[in-house]
Amino acid sequence: MAIASDQSSEEDRMTPQFEKVAEKKESRRGFLLALPSYVYLIIFFVIPLIIVLVYSFATRNRFGGTDLSGWNLESYERIAEPIVRTILFRSLWLAFLTTVICLLIAYPFAYFLATRRPAIRNVMLVFVMIPFWTNFLVRNFAWRVILGNDGPLTKTTEFLGLGTQELLFSQKAVVLGLVYGYLPFMILPLYAAIERIDGQLIEASRDLYGSAWQSFRNVLLPLSMPGVIAGSILVFIPSMGAYVTPEILGGAKTTLLGSYIVTQFLTARNWPFGAALSFVLMAIMLVGTVIYFRKGGRTL
Amino acid sequence: MVAAVQLKAISKKFGDVVAVDNVDLIIEDGEFFSMLGPSGCGKTTTLRMIAGLEFPTEGSLSIFGEEVGTLAPNKRSVNTVFQNYALFPHLSVLDNVGFGLKMKGVDKKEIKVRSMEMIELVQLNGYENRKPSQMSGGQQQRVALARALVNQPKVLLLDEPLGALDLKLRQEMQVELKKLQRDVGISFVFVTHDQEEALTMSDRIAVMHEGNLLQVASPEEIYETPANKFVADFIGRTNLLEGTVSDNQTVILSNGTPIRASSNFSPGTKISVSIRPERATITQQTENGDSLSSINGTVETVTYLGNARVYNVQFAWMSLEVREENRTGVELYEPGTPITVSWEHDAVSVVAD
The missing domain is CATH 2.40.50.140 (Nucleic acid-binding proteins)
Incomplete structure (x- = not known):
């Protein structure tokens, strides 16, 4: 009896050790698998980010170069200047406008998509992706042709007696281009969120005296909120920092933050100021993302 | 006396498929009425037509004498207990139960009082702030019942409400449901494919097969003198x-x-x-x-x-x-x-x- 119990207690002692060894092996394997991503992120994201951060505290010298000495907060102080503030708020406003318009267009479409038969859904999802097959730059130039002075839009409005529409090189054109460019990023998360909702819940709402609008307001919308937030972030963030679309469709009067940062680096040759602006932009996006995760979204 | 629900020559087609074929049926006020049949026999479609979640292709459907054939579900004084309960996952038990009253625009204080009364009736006191996902299947079932009954419907529709429960709980709920129906005194229309369940609980049973109504009678009559071979074989x-x-x-x-x-x-x-x-x-x-x-x-x-x-x-x-x-x-x-x-x-x- 005594021998038998000794043996079993030894076995009991062994088991946790085996578990520890297995755990160690498991975590080492995980690290090895993630290693390429770590290396990539450090070389192409963390290091450049640090360089930008360092530059934002540096000083521009007389020849347009940057002196990595005399550290100061001057570049950050300049953000309070009226012209910078105007550009910042204009960018925020246009990004907000783009997000809202995308939401209004995408929601009904995503709902329609989510309630079709699977075969039709897949075909329509491919249609949503098709614009990605063409280069973003090319598509923006295509809009320039459409909106241009002799373009199809103007010809149509003239034919209808609505006069010449001067859309190109205005904020309207920029928002139009941004909505066009980022709409799929709104549709897809919304579709994913709505598709997951049990259709019986809408029926239950209708059965419990909810009108179609009440059912949307009290059941469908709250349940699809993760998709609404994910889509809004996916549209708002790139719109906020957009460069290509405002450059091509916006013209000089509607400088946005993205273009302004590029100007600082290339034309004004004020790298510290450009770096500081980049960091402010990132901070705004970070705040948005944190709000999203606080709201308990899980769809990103 | 006016029938609680009356179906006259009701048919429902989905494309070429005939789900319900020319059914005539009268459900009396205050009875526990079961619709029994194998899956795909048209019993759920019939129930959904009474609820207004499907509209009949042909025929006439009335609730307490009022023709409701194509009336929207939110305009009918019937409520449904869904198969998987369909509780709103983002709302607490209290808000789930009060949903119907809120949609009707009932005063907030009254919603709370009536919802709490109903939660008490289904013995869920203390659970009113929980989310449905934090409750067991049996408890969710009770919430679904409370959510429907709080609106004081003229007819309660139940779509295989006990299907997801294990045997012992199901038998308990059968007794409770029957008692509840006697207490509230309205007609329950109960859809099930479980013949034992139908026999235990019902005042009358309608046996359906392939969209047709085969026999409508009391449990004894259906068991002792089945109308045809299918009914005899299906019941017991x-x-x-x-x-x-x-x-x-x-x-x-x-x-x-x-x-x-x-x-x-x-x-x-x-x-x-x-x-x-x-x-x-x-x-x-x-x-x-x-x-x-x-x-x-x-x-x-x-x-x-x-x-x-x-x-x-x-x-x-x-x-x-x-x-x-x-x-x-x-x-x-x-x-x-x-x-x-x-x-x-x-x-x-x-x-x-």
Whole structure:
């Protein structure tokens, strides 16, 4: 009896050790698998980010170069200047406008998509992706042709007696281009969120005296909120920092933050100021993302 | 008295598929009415048409005399308990229960009072702030019931509400539901594919098959005098023997054996004879065992069920199932024993094919 119990207690002692060894092996394997991503992120994201951060505290010298000495907060102080503030708020406003318009267009479409038969859904999802097959730059130039002075839009409005529409090189054109460019990023998360909702819940709402609008307001919308937030972030963030679309469709009067940062680096040759602006932009996006995760979204 | 629900020549087609085929049905006020049938028989579609979640293709549907055929679901004074409860996952139990009243624009204070009353009625006090996902299947079931009943509907529709519960809980809920129905006094329309459930709870049962209504009657009537072969087979276990009517007292089974069975079918009609396993008895075989209400055979297998034994009795041309209750003093028969199966003549019912 005594021998038998000794043996079993030894076995009991062994088991946790085996578990520890297995755990160690498991975590080492995980690290090895993630290693390429770590290396990539450090070389192409963390290091450049640090360089930008360092530059934002540096000083521009007389020849347009940057002196990595005399550290100061001057570049950050300049953000309070009226012209910078105007550009910042204009960018925020246009990004907000783009997000809202995308939401209004995408929601009904995503709902329609989510309630079709699977075969039709897949075909329509491919249609949503098709614009990605063409280069973003090319598509923006295509809009320039459409909106241009002799373009199809103007010809149509003239034919209808609505006069010449001067859309190109205005904020309207920029928002139009941004909505066009980022709409799929709104549709897809919304579709994913709505598709997951049990259709019986809408029926239950209708059965419990909810009108179609009440059912949307009290059941469908709250349940699809993760998709609404994910889509809004996916549209708002790139719109906020957009460069290509405002450059091509916006013209000089509607400088946005993205273009302004590029100007600082290339034309004004004020790298510290450009770096500081980049960091402010990132901070705004970070705040948005944190709000999203606080709201308990899980769809990103 | 006005019928709670009346269906007149109701049909529902989905494309080419006929889900419900020309059904006439009256559900009285205050009765526990079950719609029973295998999956795809049209029972759920019928229920959904009463709820307004589907509109009939043809026919007329009225609730307490008011034609509601194509009236939107939110404008009908009926409420539904859905198959998987369909509780709103983002709302607390209290808000789930109060949802219908909120949609109707009832005063907030009143919503709270009435919801709490209903939560108490289904014995969920203390759970009102939980989310549905934090509750067991049985509790969710109660929330679904409370959410429907708080609106004081004229008719409560239940779509296989007990299907997802385990056996013991299901049996408890059956008793509770029946009691609840008596307390609130409105008609319950209960859809199920479980014949035992339907027999236990219902005042009347409608048996459906392939979109058709086969029989509407009390549980006793459905069990004792099924309208046709399908009903006899679907409700409970039975032995179905094919045969031909000889006269209004005799049926000739397909192998030529005459047995006593009264029916109104004209001589020569092909029919089936239904003998319930528990209505036949087994005795030691005797010389003149073969008669108009007994047959000699051999025990093939015995299945022990605890409260009963089921004997499979083999004859030269067929086999029969006989169920003997496990009472004290009941004689046991081993497989291979020659025995006689006999029955009272009223245990036999003749059903149309």
